[in-house]
Amino acid sequence: xxxxxxxxxxxxxxxxxxxxxxxxxxxxxxxxxxxxxxxxxxxxxxxxxxxxxxxxxxxxxxxxxxxxxxxxxxxxxxxxxxxxxxxxxxxxxxxxxxxxxxxxxxxxxxxxxxxxxxxxxxxxxxxxxxxxxxxxxxxxxxxxxxxxxxxxxxxxxxxxxxxxxxxxxxxxxxxxxxxxxxxxxxxxxxxxxxxxxxxxxxxxxxxxxxxxxxxxxxxxxxxxxxxxxxxxxxxxxxxxxxxxxxxxxxxxxxxxxxxxxxxxxxxxxxxxxxxxxxxxxxxxxxxxxxxxxxxxxxxxxxxxxxxxxxxxxxxxxxxxxxxxxxxxxxxxxxxxxxxxxxxxxxxxxxxxxxxxxxxxxxxxxxxxxxxxxxxxxxxxxxxxxxxxxxxxxxxxxx
Amino acid sequence: xxxxxxxxxxxxxxxxxxxxxxxxxxxxxxxxxxxxxxxxxxxxxxxxxxxxxxxxxxxxxxxxxxxxxxxxxxxxxxxxxxxxxxxxxxxxxxxxxxxxxxxxxxxxxxxxxxxxxxxxxxxxxxxxxxxxxxxxxxxxxxxxxxxxxxxxxxxxxxxxxxxxxxxxxxxxxxxxxxxxxxxxxxxxxxxxxxxxxxxxxxxxxxxxxxxxxxxxxxxxxxxxxxxxxxxxxxxxxxxxxxxxxxxxxxxxxxxxxxxxxxxxxxxxxxxxxxxxxxxxxxxxxxxxxxxxxxxxxxxxxxxxxxxxxxxxxxxxxxxxxxxxxxxxxxxxxxxxxx
Numbered sequence: 001x002x003x004x005x006x007x008x009x010x011x012x013x014x015x016x017x018x019x020x021x022x023x024x025x026x027x028x029x030x031x032x033x034x035x036x037x038x039x040x041x042x043x044x045x046x047x048x049x050x051x052x053x054x055x056x057x058x059x060x061x062x063x064x065x066x067x068x069x070x071x072x073x074x075x076x077x078x079x080x081x082x083x084x085x086x087x088x089x090x091x092x093x094x095x096x097x098x099x100x101x102x103x104x105x106x107x108x109x110x111x112x113x114x115x116x117x118x119x120x121x122x123x124x125x126x127x128x129x130x131x132x133x134x135x136x137x138x139x140x141x142x143x144x145x146x147x148x149x150x151x152x153x154x155x156x157x158x159x160x161x162x163x164x165x166x167x168x169x170x171x172x173x174x175x176x177x178x179x180x181x182x183x184x185x186x187x188x189x190x191x192x193x194x195x196x197x198x199x200x201x202x203x204x205x206x207x208x209x210x211x212x213x214x215x216x217x218x219x220x221x222x223x224x225x226x227x228x229x230x231x232x233x234x235x236x237x238x239x240x241x242x243x244x245x246x247x248x249x250x251x252x253x254x255x256x257x258x259x260x261x262x263x264x265x266x267x268x269x270x271x272x273x274x275x276x277x278x279x280x281x282x283x284x285x286x287x288x289x290x291x292x293x294x295x296x297x298x299x300x301x302x303x304x305x306x307x308x309x310x311x312x313x314x315x316x317x318x319x320x321x322x323x324x325x326x327x328x329x330x331x332x333x334x335x336x337x338x339x340x341x342x343x344x345x346x347x348x349x350x351x352x353x354x355x356x357x358x359x360x361x362x363x364x365x366x367x368x369x370x371x372x373x374x375x376x377x378x379x380x381x382x383x384x385x386x387x388x389x390x391x392x393x394x395x396x397x398x
Numbered sequence: 399x400x401x402x403x404x405x406x407x408x409x410x411x412x413x414x415x416x417x418x419x420x421x422x423x424x425x426x427x428x429x430x431x432x433x434x435x436x437x438x439x440x441x442x443x444x445x446x447x448x449x450x451x452x453x454x455x456x457x458x459x460x461x462x463x464x465x466x467x468x469x470x471x472x473x474x475x476x477x478x479x480x481x482x483x484x485x486x487x488x489x490x491x492x493x494x495x496x497x498x499x500x501x502x503x504x505x506x507x508x509x510x511x512x513x514x515x516x517x518x519x520x521x522x523x524x525x526x527x528x529x530x531x532x533x534x535x536x537x538x539x540x541x542x543x544x545x546x547x548x549x550x551x552x553x554x555x556x557x558x559x560x561x562x563x564x565x566x567x568x569x570x571x572x573x574x575x576x577x578x579x580x581x582x583x584x585x586x587x588x589x590x591x592x593x594x595x596x597x598x599x600x601x602x603x604x605x606x607x608x609x610x611x612x613x614x615x616x617x618x619x620x621x622x623x624x625x626x627x628x629x630x631x632x633x634x635x636x637x638x639x640x641x642x643x644x645x646x647x648x649x650x651x652x653x654x655x656x657x658x659x660x661x662x663x664x665x666x667x668x669x670x671x672x673x674x675x676x677x678x679x680x681x682x683x684x685x686x687x688x689x690x691x692x693x694x695x696x697x698x699x700x701x702x703x704x705x706x707x708x709x710x711x712x713x714x715x716x717x718x719x720x721x722x723x724x725x726x727x728x729x730x731x732x733x734x735x736x
Contacts, residue, residue, distance in 0.1 A: 029537055035631065051541065051707065142619055142626065142704030148440035227620055227703050379541070380706045383629045 026054055031382070033062050039386070040393030042367075046374075046382070053382060056374040058367060063397035071357040076102050076176055076326060079357070083344075084170045086361060087395035090129035090338045092121045092161060095174040098344045100268045101333035102176050103318075105326050105348055111315040112270070114178035117196065119269045120204070120307050121161060121173070122335075123300040127211055128157045129338035130251075130293045130300075133390045134215075137290060138222050140387040141231050146222050153214040156207040163197045176324070178317030201308045208301040215298055223291060232286035236373055236385035239284060246372070247365035250340025252389055255292045256284030262336035269335075274306045286388035293390070325352055339363050339395055359398050363391035413506050417495050424685075425651040428692055429457040432651075435693065436700045464647075467640035474535035475637065483530035484638065484645035490522030491649050494656040499574045501669050501680025512573035513561055516660050517554070520615065523653060524550040527617075527624060530646070531634035542633025545707055546624035549614050552714035553621075557611035559722035563604040563729040564596050564664045573660075577668035581676070595667035600732065603725045605665040607718050609691075612657045614710065616650065619699040623707050654692055662687035 032043040041062035047054040067082050074082065083098045084091035096118060103110055135150030158168045165171035165180070173180050222228055238248060243256045253260060261278040263271040279295035281288025328350040334343035340362025349355040366389050374382055430445070433456060437444025445453025471480055496519070497512035499505040509515050524546055531543015565571055568579035576596075583591030584599060596604075614621040625633040635646055662668055666687045669680030676683075705713070 027537060138703055142622060143702060144436075145440050145700050148442060152441060221701075225703065227705060230709060231703060231706060378706065378708065380623070380626070380629050 029379075033059075039391065042386075042391075042393055042396070044370075044374075044382075046379075048379065051379045053374050053377050053379065056371055056382075058370050060364075060367070060393075060396050063393045065394075065398065067398050068357050068359055071354055073353065075352045076324075076354070079353070080174055081170070081172050083359075084172060085394065086359065086398055087129075087337065087339055087342070087363065087392045088169050089132055089392050090125040091167070091169050092125040092165070092171045092173065093129075093335070093337045094342065095171070096122055097268060097333045097335040097337075097342055098346075099174045099176060100335070101331050101344050101346050102326060104333065105329050105331050105346060106176070106320075106324070107327075108177050108318045108320065110178055110318055112312050113314040114316050115270050116307055116311045117164070117179050117316075118174065119271070120304055120311075121164065121171070122269065123304050123307075124157050124161055124204075126300045126338045127297050127304075128154045128161070130297045131157070131211070131214075133293055133387075134218055134222075134290070134297070137387045137390075138228065140383050141228065143222070143225075143228070146218060149217060150214055153207075153210045156210055160200065160204055160207055163200060163203075175317060175320075177320040178315070181316060201311070204304060204308055208304055211301050212298060215294055218294060223287075223294065229287065231380075231384060232290060232388070234283070235286045235381050236377070236388060237283055237285045238369060238373060242369065242372065243284065246369040248340070248369055249365060250337065250362050251279075251292045251296060252289055252340065252366050254279060255281035255288040257282055262334055262341060266334065266336075268333060271303070273310070274303050276300075276303050286384050289388040289390070323352070325350060326354075334360065337362055339390060339392065340366055361395045361398055363393075363395035364398075367391050367396055417506060418492065421492055421495055421652050421655065422648060424655050425648050426457040426461070428651045428654055429460075429647075430454065431692065432696050432699070433457070435696045439697075439700045461644060464644040465641050467643075469640040469642060470637070472535050472637050476533035476535070479529050479533035480637075481642070483526045483533060484642045484649070486526030486529060487523045487649040488526075488645045488652070490519060490526060491653045491656055493519040493522065494660065497573045498656070498659045498663060498684075499577055499668060499680075500684055501678075502574070502578075502676055504681060505574060508572060508574045511571050513565060513571045513576070513664070516573070517558055517561065520653075520657065520660075521550055521554055523649060524615070526649075527634050530638070531624075534634065534637040536637050538630040538632070539634045539636045542624045542626070542630045542636070545626075545630075546617065546634065548707065549617070549621065549624065549710065552711050553611040553614035553718075556607050556714060556718035556722045557615060559719065559726060560604045560608040560611065561664060562722075562726045563601050566726070566729050566733050567596055567599065567601070573663050573668075577663050577670055580667045581670040593667075593670070593672040595670075596665050600729065601665055601725075603721060604729075605661070607722050607725070608661055608665065609694075611714075611718065612661060613695065613698065614714070616653050616657055616695075618654070618695050620702040620704045621710055622699075622704050623710065626704065654695055655688060658688040658691035658695070659684065661691055666691075 026047045026049050029046045029048045030043065031046055033041040043059040043062070045057045045059060047056070067086065070082060071079050079098065080095055083094045086094045131150045131154040135147040138146040161171060162168045165173035167173070238252065238256050240256050240258055243253050243258065248256070257280055259278045259280045264278060276299045279292045279299060281292050326348045328348055330345070330347050332343055332345045334341050341360065342362050343360035345358035345360070346354045347356040370389075373385060377385065434444045445456035447453060448459045449455025471477055494516050496506045497509050497516050499508065527546040528543045531539045531541075531546065534540070564576060568576040570576060570579065580595050581593065584594040585592055617624045625635060630636070635643060638646060662684060668687075669676050669684045671679070671683045674683060
């Protein structure tokens with residue numbers, strides 16, 4: 001008797017049992033790692049009774065690339081290329097806290113113009129990341145069209161990022177002490193270098209208008225849709241105490257009503273120079289998580305508009321030798337990334353690379369709420385909740 | 399023997415051949431319409447190269463591609479049921495066309511219980527879906543199949559009840575009879591006779607319920623939970639490939655054609671349009687009305703998210719069934735009073 005036969009026999013047994021005793025045994029449903037709605041390679045082992053989830057166990061690690069370990073044998077400039085692959089939807093934003101941490105360890109003063117460029121591109125990364133969420137979340141509820149409309153405007157933002165950095169997803173643009181001269185803006189070897197491409201500021205202002213327009217469309221057509229409300233309001237509520245206990249951060253935390261935004265509390269970039277509101281929700285359900293991100297896109301475009309108006313001229317980089325060592329010390333710098341709080345803890349022994357690098361990624365902590373949150377939900381709601389948490393598996397597994 | 403062959407069988411063969419050709423070709427046209435309309439709604443161009451111009455040959459190219467694919471049957475599948483299911487779906491859909499009148503004479507068979515037959519034949523397809531879901535030995539397929547079954551039970555009732563209003567109006571269950579009843583003048587304005595389809599003779603609620611129930615029966619958005627690609631991968635279609643998948647696919651679009659044709663005949667006057675000769679223009683008029691309904695269905699598909707299964711159930715039982723009962727009561731009262 002082969003294993004397959006035995007398996008079939010046992011299936012028959014259970015079928016007989018069902019018909020005789022009218023029991024409905026729980027079914028184990030494997031969502032992922034290859035499933036259309038798990039955003040990559042997340043696997044959920046769900047015990048379902050009909051369509052109701054009894055218990056769910058997330059399995060992560062399929063995307064583990066060992067960045068923390070690799071970082072121990074890399075120099076600081078080399079790590080820049082690693083970190084923007086953590087959350088690939090907002091590659092640029094990942095570089096910032098690492099750079100700021102390194103610069104603080106070295107005691108460098110970053111020129112203001114470089115900081116402004118960093119800030120503009122970080123907010124653009126936020127917009128592009130949020131537009132992906134705002135367009136793919138309706139897709140998970142079965143509406144395919146918002147995807148195309150929002151991604152079209154995201155393309156303008158990505159074009160701008162590409163124009164400055166040379167990369168759409170993985171810019172690798174920051175240098176310790178500042179930013180790289182813009183792609184296509186003259187030889188980096190020569191003394192005369194240009195930083196931003198011609199008409200970048202004008203095009204950004206235009207793109208921000210397009211982004212705000214598409215946000216208005218989404219507000220009317222998605223948020224105002226009766227079926228959308230029906231599917232998201234009151235679904236997947238994360239109360240404040242649970243959100244704090246699980247370490248949920250970013251828009252997911254703000255949707256629960258906590259107005260915590262690292263852009264307001266920390267000074268890793270000159271956010272204090274600009275006016276913007278922290279969007280918060282009330283109930284912490286899928287609907288709030290959607291509207292909070294929608295509002296954040298609008299606020300980000302506001303910040304970019306102000307930054308374009310007030311960008312100072314000056315140097316792009318602080319004076320840093322080509323080969324440098326970072327003094328001994330430890331530091332933790334966190335930043336408000338599109339997905340939530342992203343932080344790097346660097347332990348330096350005085351070498352050219354870190355002795356140890358710990359990456360605190362937002363998606364990992366946000367995901368930890370899943371087993372608690374998904375209990376007792378219906379299968380279609382599971383998809384809605386997974387989508388509304390807006391995680392990226394590269395950010396979970398690192 | 400030859401006399402028998404010449405008469406009955408030849409006619410039957412011809413009818414089957416012509417119907418199949420028409421239905422499947424219209425299904426291809428609807429597929430193409432869906433590709434193009436969805437593309438334009440999403441600021442895309444859509445099919446562009448196949449056939450040289452506008453990508454008109456895209457559905458045919460897709461069909462040829464599907465036929466070339468391997469016909470996979472999962473090892474644990476219930477083979478006969480698995481293989482039969484797509485045929486049941488397609489056959490059930492095609493069978494509906496028996497009673498659809500394209501003109502006063504152009505009808506495969508004018509049954510006295512036409513409406514009854516159409517609704518019965520229309521729900522055979524769901525049995526095929528359930529078979530597909532059950533026999534695939536796949537959990538997603540099973541859930542998709544069960545959702546389809548639950549949907550059928552919930553929406554068959556309002557579908558039938560919505561038609562009752564029309565039947566009361568027309569006083570007949572024959573489809574041709576119902577269309578002819580709508581061709582009668584509704585009232586006279588001086589010398590001119592005013593012709594109105596039943597939709598404008600007070601069957602607005604009936605039509606609304608019929609259309610919604612129709613969407614649910616066809617598993618079109620916002621009621622496409624049996625497929626729900628973001629949840630159930632592809633629902634009951636998950637394990638199908640090649641020619642069997644094509645049959646499901648054609649069945650879906652032929653089903654749209656069939657249900658739209660029935661809805662047009664019942665509520666929109668079928669082949670009749672005031673001022674046009676039904677005998678010559680009948681098929682064109684009916685196809686225009688079908689096209690309108692199909693467009694609305696495609697429009698819904700690309701603009702709405704989908705409901706949840708329990709929301710669908712409560713919508714059916716708490717709103718659609720009571721409303722259709724009210725519709726029947728009101729229609730019957732008017733019929734008796736006036």
